[in-house]
Amino acid sequence: MIYKTLSFKKAVLLVMVFAAAIALIVWALWSLGMDISQIVSGERLVPIYSVETQRKAVALGINCAWEDEDIPQILNTLEKYNAKATFFVVGEWCSRCPDSLKKIYDAGQEIGSHSDTHPDMSVLNEAEIAEELDGCAEKIAAVTGDKPLLFRPPSGAYSNTLIKTAKEMGYYTVQWSVDSIDWKGLTAEEIFERVTSKTKSGDIILLHSGADHTAEALPAILEKLTADGFELVPVSELIYLENYTIDHAGRQHPMN
Numbered sequence: 001m002i003y004k005t006l007s008f009k010k011a012v013l014l015v016m017v018f019a020a021a022i023a024l025i026v027w028a029l030w031s032l033g034m035d036i037s038q039i040v041s042g043e044r045l046v047p048i049y050s051v052e053t054q055r056k057a058v059a060l061g062i063n064c065a066w067e068d069e070d071i072p073q074i075l076n077t078l079e080k081y082n083a084k085a086t087f088f089v090v091g092e093w094c095s096r097c098p099d100s101l102k103k104i105y106d107a108g109q110e111i112g113s114h115s116d117t118h119p120d121m122s123v124l125n126e127a128e129i130a131e132e133l134d135g136c137a138e139k140i141a142a143v144t145g146d147k148p149l150l151f152r153p154p155s156g157a158y159s160n161t162l163i164k165t166a167k168e169m170g171y172y173t174v175q176w177s178v179d180s181i182d183w184k185g186l187t188a189e190e191i192f193e194r195v196t197s198k199t200k201s202g203d204i205i206l207l208h209s210g211a212d213h214t215a216e217a218l219p220a221i222l223e224k225l226t227a228d229g230f231e232l233v234p235v236s237e238l239i240y241l242e243n244y245t246i247d248h249a250g251r252q253h254p255m256n
Contacts, residue, residue: 044248045164047174047250048239048246048252049249049251051252055231058204062208063208064087064088065208065210068093068100068209074215074218077215077218077219078107079107081219081222081226083232084233086109088152089113090114091117094143101140112150112174113137114151116139120157121158124161149171150174152176172239177205177250178195182213185213195221240254
């Protein structure tokens, strides 16, 4: 009987030590900014990177966080080629450039959220994420009267918490499958080559307003894509809004 009691106590002690160790590990990972929800649930959520589609269509996702001098040129090019794009705007940019935001909206182009202050949102909690999304949405609505449907995380950094919170707030979290890396100072020719050599149906292309040569590269990009038979549509028209699955690479598939 004494032996059984000691064995029971030892087992309880081992369970307590194990639980304490797990708690310590979780705390350490949390303190380093890691997404604990993924660790606890074992589920890895991913944003939308591209779309499986029979339609020969692609989408331009243009981030707006820097300067806005090239917005008129970009809009004129889009109009010339009868192309639509989605402009992912930062709230602070909206405050600095309300006239450009209005021009984008009046041109019939789509506007999405790129956060309010462009932080690393992969390390934010639910309340902080909501504050970023609400802040940007308010600034967009103040100029356009509309709330965005799409959200692109700054620098592409995300977590389970971010995707889950954005979804609960009514957003589709969108990344990209073709990266122009126009922000690295590439020439117009280099941007053109990177985009047109990689693009296929269902792709979402990442560009930036305020980059050195993006507006210069855009006419040739649209000339090539349209000549190849691609439709240039808003991101919300390219992606599936319901009845879909997302694979591990972030590609949307329709549920038929």
